[in-house]
Amino acid sequence: MLLELKNLRKDFGGLRAVDDVSLTVPEGAIVGLIGPNGSGKSTLINLIAGATHRSAGQVLFAGDDISDRPPDEVFQLGIARGYQEPALYLKMTVLDNMLLPVKNQRGEGPWYAPLWHSWHDEEAKHAERALAVLEQVQLLQHYDTLASDLSGGQMKLLEIARSLMGQPKLLLLDEPTAGVAPKLAYEIFEQIARLRRDHGITFLIVEHRLEILFDFADFVYVMHLGNLLAEGSVAEIANHATVREVYFGE
Numbered sequence: 143m144l145l146e147l148k149n150l151r152k153d154f155g156g157l158r159a160v161d162d163v164s165l166t167v168p169e170g171a172i173v174g175l176i177g178p179n180g181s182g183k184s185t186l187i188n189l190i191a192g193a194t195h196r197s198a199g200q201v202l203f204a205g206d207d208i209s210d211r212p213p214d215e216v217f218q219l220g221i222a223r224g225y226q227e228p229a230l231y232l233k234m235t236v237l238d239n240m241l242l243p244v245k246n247q248r249g250e251g252p253w254y255a256p257l258w259h260s261w262h263d264e265e266a267k268h269a270e271r272a273l274a275v276l277e278q279v280q281l282l283q284h285y286d287t288l289a290s291d292l293s294g295g296q297m298k299l300l301e302i303a304r305s306l307m308g309q310p311k312l313l314l315l316d317e318p319t320a321g322v323a324p325k326l327a328y329e330i331f332e333q334i335a336r337l338r339r340d341h342g343i344t345f346l347i348v349e350h351r352l353e354i355l356f357d358f359a360d361f362v363y364v365m366h367l368g369n370l371l372a373e374g375s376v377a378e379i380a381n382h383a384t385v386r387e388v389y390f391g392e
């Protein structure tokens with residue numbers, strides 16, 4: 143199992159945001175995580191990414207306990223994430239946004255910075271890879287565009303592209319289509335499916351637009367008030383009486 147959560151819990155003071163959640167994400171899957179506002183989805187993503195400390199439980203990645211790893215170590219291990227609000231540098235170009243997260247760039251070290259020839263090759267390699275990834279998500283022609291001039295959908299794609307620079311095995315996406323026009327929202331999921339197919343990347347995706355998610359997800363978990371309310375195939379979740387009640391208000 144690529145990702146396994148065991149009895150994960152997170153308390154914020156008296157509020158139990160995530161309550162005894164156990165779930166699994168198999169390698170190569172697109173797993174959906176849905177639930178009403180405030181049900182704990184983003185908190186769960188933060189727990190996996192190391193951005194929030196657990197109150198109890200365990201996060202296992204490829205069998206290793208990563209529960210107490212800080213975010214940069216989690217990223218190095220192969221888990222990248224997107225945010226509910228794209229965290230881009232709006233006054234920088236698309237390509238520069240891509241190059242920012244690349245770790246341990248020699249040119250940034252005080253000893254190497256003046257020695258241009260010692261890092262120039264490495265930087266060219268990173269830029270080449272960044273352009274290749276931009277092509278994968280069809281943003282290549284915008285490499286020199288300021289991030290602020292991108293559409294909402296393109297910003298989301300750029301964020302996904304940037305997280306791919308670390309060559310992750312698992313991508314955690316928190317509402318990848320939020321604020322995006324319907325047609326583009328569907329295209330974002332088509333890109334996700336392509337990344338899974340061509341690069342074997344596994345996805346755990348928080349999404350409110352069920353009509354799109356349900357076209358792509360292999361398996362769906364439903365949260366409600368911090369708990370897992372249901373889990374199953376798309377067909378099972380779409381027809382689940384309690385899910386329809388709390389989630390669709392039926």
Ligand SMILES: Nc1ncnc2c1ncn2[C@@H]1O[C@H](COP(=O)(O)OP(=O)(O)OP(=O)(O)O)[C@@H](O)[C@H]1O
Nearest residue numbers: 154157159177178179180181182183184185186226
């Ligand atoms: N840092 C925090 N401190 C205190 N309470 C928090 C914190 N982060 C989240 N919460 C609370 O935890 C609960 C779960 O929030 P969370 O953001 O995980 O929900 P969500 O399912 O992602 O909601 P949405 O669909 O609106 O994004 C909410 O009641 C929220 O107010």
Ligand SMILES: [Mg+2]
Nearest residue numbers: 183184185226
């Ligand atoms: Mg959220």
